[in-house]
Amino acid sequence: MITTAEILTRAKAAAPTLLTVSTEQKNQALEAMAFALLSQTDHILAENEKDMERARGHISDVMLDRLLLTKARIQGMADGILAVAKLPDPVGRILKETVRPDGLVIQKRAVPMGVIAIIYESRPNVTSDAAALCIKSGNGCVLRGGKEAFLSANAITQALQDGLSTAGLNPDLVQLIQDTTRQSSMELMTATGYVDLLIPRGGAGLIRACVENATVNCIETGTGICHVYVDKAADLDMALNIINNAKTSRPSVCNAEEVCVVHSAVAERFLPMLKTRLADERAAAGLTPVELKLDERAAQIIPGTPAGPQDFDTEFLDYILAVKVVDSVEEAISHISAHTTHHSEAIVTADRAAADLFVQTIDAAAVYVNSSTRFTDGGEFGLGCEMGISTQKLHARGPMGLEELTTYKYIIHGNGHVR
Amino acid sequence: MITTAEILTRAKAAAPTLLTVSTEQKNQALEAMAFALLSQTDHILAENEKDMERARGHISDVMLDRLLLTKARIQGMADGILAVAKLPDPVGRILKETVRPDGLVIQKRAVPMGVIAIIYESRPNVTSDAAALCIKSGNGCVLRGGKEAFLSANAITQALQDGLSTAGLNPDLVQLIQDTTRQSSMELMTATGYVDLLIPRGGAGLIRACVENATVNCIETGTGICHVYVDKAADLDMALNIINNAKTSRPSVCNAEEVCVVHSAVAERFLPMLKTRLADERAAAGLTPVELKLDERAAQIIPGTPAGPQDFDTEFLDYILAVKVVDSVEEAISHISAHTTHHSEAIVTADRAAADLFVQTIDAAAVYVNSSTRFTDGGEFGLGCEMGISTQKLHARGPMGLEELTTYKYIIHGNGHVR
Numbered sequence: 032m033i034t035t036a037e038i039l040t041r042a043k044a045a046a047p048t049l050l051t052v053s054t055e056q057k058n059q060a061l062e063a064m065a066f067a068l069l070s071q072t073d074h075i076l077a078e079n080e081k082d083m084e085r086a087r088g089h090i091s092d093v094m095l096d097r098l099l100l101t102k103a104r105i106q107g108m109a110d111g112i113l114a115v116a117k118l119p120d121p122v123g124r125i126l127k128e129t130v131r132p133d134g135l136v137i138q139k140r141a142v143p144m145g146v147i148a149i150i151y152e153s154r155p156n157v158t159s160d161a162a163a164l165c166i167k168s169g170n171g172c173v174l175r176g177g178k179e180a181f182l183s184a185n186a187i188t189q190a191l192q193d194g195l196s197t198a199g200l201n202p203d204l205v206q207l208i209q210d211t212t213r214q215s216s217m218e219l220m221t222a223t224g225y226v227d228l229l230i231p232r233g234g235a236g237l238i239r240a241c242v243e244n245a246t247v248n249c250i251e252t253g254t255g256i257c258h259v260y261v262d263k264a265a266d267l268d269m270a271l272n273i274i275n276n277a278k279t280s281r282p283s284v285c286n287a288e289e290v291c292v293v294h295s296a297v298a299e300r301f302l303p304m305l306k307t308r309l310a311d312e313r314a315a316a317g318l319t320p321v322e323l324k325l326d327e328r329a330a331q332i333i334p335g336t337p338a339g340p341q342d343f344d345t346e347f348l349d350y351i352l353a354v355k356v357v358d359s360v361e362e363a364i365s366h367i368s369a370h371t372t373h374h375s376e377a378i379v380t381a382d383r384a385a386a387d388l389f390v391q392t393i394d395a396a397a398v399y400v401n402s403s404t405r406f407t408d409g410g411e412f413g414l415g416c417e418m419g420i421s422t423q424k425l426h427a428r429g430p431m432g433l434e435e436l437t438t439y440k441y442i443i444h445g446n447g448h449v450r
Numbered sequence: 451m452i453t454t455a456e457i458l459t460r461a462k463a464a465a466p467t468l469l470t471v472s473t474e475q476k477n478q479a480l481e482a483m484a485f486a487l488l489s490q491t492d493h494i495l496a497e498n499e500k501d502m503e504r505a506r507g508h509i510s511d512v513m514l515d516r517l518l519l520t521k522a523r524i525q526g527m528a529d530g531i532l533a534v535a536k537l538p539d540p541v542g543r544i545l546k547e548t549v550r551p552d553g554l555v556i557q558k559r560a561v562p563m564g565v566i567a568i569i570y571e572s573r574p575n576v577t578s579d580a581a582a583l584c585i586k587s588g589n590g591c592v593l594r595g596g597k598e599a600f601l602s603a604n605a606i607t608q609a610l611q612d613g614l615s616t617a618g619l620n621p622d623l624v625q626l627i628q629d630t631t632r633q634s635s636m637e638l639m640t641a642t643g644y645v646d647l648l649i650p651r652g653g654a655g656l657i658r659a660c661v662e663n664a665t666v667n668c669i670e671t672g673t674g675i676c677h678v679y680v681d682k683a684a685d686l687d688m689a690l691n692i693i694n695n696a697k698t699s700r701p702s703v704c705n706a707e708e709v710c711v712v713h714s715a716v717a718e719r720f721l722p723m724l725k726t727r728l729a730d731e732r733a734a735a736g737l738t739p740v741e742l743k744l745d746e747r748a749a750q751i752i753p754g755t756p757a758g759p760q761d762f763d764t765e766f767l768d769y770i771l772a773v774k775v776v777d778s779v780e781e782a783i784s785h786i787s788a789h790t791t792h793h794s795e796a797i798v799t800a801d802r803a804a805a806d807l808f809v810q811t812i813d814a815a816a817v818y819v820n821s822s823t824r825f826t827d828g829g830e831f832g833l834g835c836e837m838g839i840s841t842q843k844l845h846a847r848g849p850m851g852l853e854e855l856t857t858y859k860y861i862i863h864g865n866g867h868v869r
Binding site: 047050051129131135137144145223227228242243246248250266269272273275276277280368388390391392394395396397398399400401402403405406407411412413423424425426428429438439440441442443444445446447448449450 | 466469470548550554556563564642646647661662665667669685688691692694695696699787807809810811813814815816817818819820821822824825826830831832842843844845847848857858859860861862863864865866867868869
C-alpha cells in the first residue's frame, strides 16, 4: 500500500507540471477523464457493489443511497467533468495592473494554489467533481474519501488517472489516500509544505477536527443553522412560501432553514398560517409534517413541541423548525447574531430600512431579502460548479467555485529598477 | 488588570457598531485619534522613557532605537493616521453583481472581518498604524504588543481611545492586551468566535507558534529568504546594481536578498564584479563589506567564506550573501523552489523565454524580472499603507493593504423567490 507521505510527495512533485499547461490541454485532459470514467463503468460498478455489500445493515438507507452508483450516476459524473471543461479558466486572470511613476509594471495575476487536499465522506461522485475542479484550476488533488466508499472511489480515481495519462498529463495530479483510518486525515491536516489548501467536506465533527488540528491552510465548510425572520412589515403570504421552500424543499442540506423568527406584531396572524401550511396540510397530503418547536410566546399562539434552549443551536437537517417570537428587527438581529453559523440568513419585509439594517449587520456568507435561503449554491449563484460552501471569512466565503481554488501572485517587470 | 477574555468580549461587542458608521465618520475618528496622539505627546514620551530605562542594558542598541519615541516620531505616527484617513474606504465595494434569469439580484460586497488581533514586537508605532488600518477597514482591533514597549503602547492606545470617544465611536474598538506573558498570545490564537483574523508580525518563532497553535484564521507574514538569479542572458551591470540594492540598501528587512544564484556561463565574469562592488569597494569606502558565502563552484572563482548547507536556508538580515552557481534556468528554479519562503524572488535576464518560465513556475508572493526584490512593500505597490506581508496563499498574498483587511458577503434581493 502506498503511504500517505509518498502520495503527498508525488502530488507536490506533480503539481508544478500544470503551471505550464495551456487551457486547451487541461480541457482535453478533462475530456479524457470523462471518457475513461464511462469506458470503465463496469469495473466501477463492480467495485461499488462490493462497497454496498459490506455497508448493508451497517449504515442507514439514506447513506446507502448516497453510496450507490448506477450507470446513470456515472454518466452524470462524466457530464459533470465535461461541464467543468466548458467553464472559463480561472488561472492567469489579471486581477490588477499598476504602472508605477518610475515605470515599474506590477501585475496581480491569478495562479493555482498548488496541492489541494479534500477530506470527504461517502458520496463517490465527490471524487470526480473535486478532481475535475482541481485540474481545471491548475491544482494537484489529493482525495481522502470515506471508508465505506473506498473501493468505489479507488476505481473512479484509477479511471481519472488513466484519462490524465492518455492526455499526456502526470497521473499523480489526482490521487486517492489509501489509508482510511483517522491517521491519514491527521497527516493531511499537518502536511505543511505539501498541502496548500485543505477542504473538509462533511459533518460538524470533521470540520471541528480540522479547525482544531490543521496547521495547513484550511477552509471551514458547510454547517448551516439558517434563520428566516418574518418582519412586522412582511407580506405574510410571501413569507409563508419562502419558509415552506426553505424548510421543506430539501431539509437535509446546509442551506435549509432551521429557525423561524417572527415579529410579535404579526405572530398571531402568521403562526396559525405556518402551522396549517407546514404541518396540517402536509399531513393531509400524506407528506411528512414539519414539527414546530416553539418558544414560550409562540406556544401561546399555536400548539406544538416546547423548544428547549439547544433547539436554537441545532442543525436539524430534518422536518423540524424552531420558532421564536421577537418584538423588533433589532431583537431578531441580536438573536440571529448570537446563534448564526454564518451561512445564510433571510429577512422577509417590505420595509426598506429594516432590510438595510438586517443586511448591514448580519454576519453571514449570504444575507437574503425576500427570498429563500436555498439559493446559497454554486450553481444558483452562477459559478457553474461548487467545491463546498465556506462559512469562514478568510479567502472565500459562501459557494466556492473555480476562482476560489486559485490564489494570486504579483509579477513585476522592471528595467534594472532599484529602490 | 482587565483580562484578555474581557478585552475580547468587549471587542466583539464593539466591532458591529462600526458596520453602520459612514466613511466620513470613520475619517473624523481617525483625525481625532491623530489629534489626541499629538496632544498627549508629553505623557507618551514620559511612559516611553520608563520603557527605555527598563530596557537599557537588556536589549541591543538596534532594538533600543526601535523602542525609542521622540516628538518627531509621534508626529510621524499622527501623520500616518491622517494618511490612512485619506485612502479610499475598502468597505462596501461591490465586487460583483449578477442578475439571475429569474430576476434574483446577487451582490458580492466587501465587508469588515469583524475583530482583527495583531501580535507584534517592540516598535510602538505599530500600535497606531494597526489601529488606524483596522478602524478605516471597519474592524475592531485587539493589540498584543511586546513586553519591552508595554507602557509606550498603553499610553498610545489610551490616546487613540480618547480620539475614538471624542468622535462618538466606542473606545473598545481599539484595545491593548494588558497581559504580556505568552499566555495572552495563546489566548488570542485560540479565541474562536472572538477573533476573526489574527496577524502575527514578528520573527520566525512567533509565526511558527501561530501556525502551530492557532485555531482562529491567521495570516503568516514576513520571513523572506529572497533570491536573485543572474541568468546567462543577463545584463551584468544591471544585475550588479539590482543585487547591490537588494542586499545592501536595508539588510534587516524581509524583502532584502539573501541568496544570489548565478548561471555558470557568466559566473567567471560576474562573480569578480560582485566581490569588487559588495565587498572591496564598500570596505574601501568605510562601509560594512558584504560577506560572501560561496558554494564550491563559486569558491573556485572568487575568494570568500565556504557556504555550509544551512546558509541557503537562512534569513541573514545582515551584510551576508550566499552565492550558488547553476548550469541552467531550470536548475536555478529548482534550487529556489526547494529553498523559497514564498516571499520575493527575482531573475535578471534579457531572455524573454527564461523570464516567462521563471515567472510561471516560481511559487512566491512577488516574482521580479530585472528589478530589485526591495519593492515588495505596500507603499511601493501603491496600496498607500501596509499591515504586513503575507507569505501564505490563502486570502492575501504579498503586501496587505486595506482591501486585504476586508472579507465579503453575498447580499441577495428577491421578490418572494423560492428555489
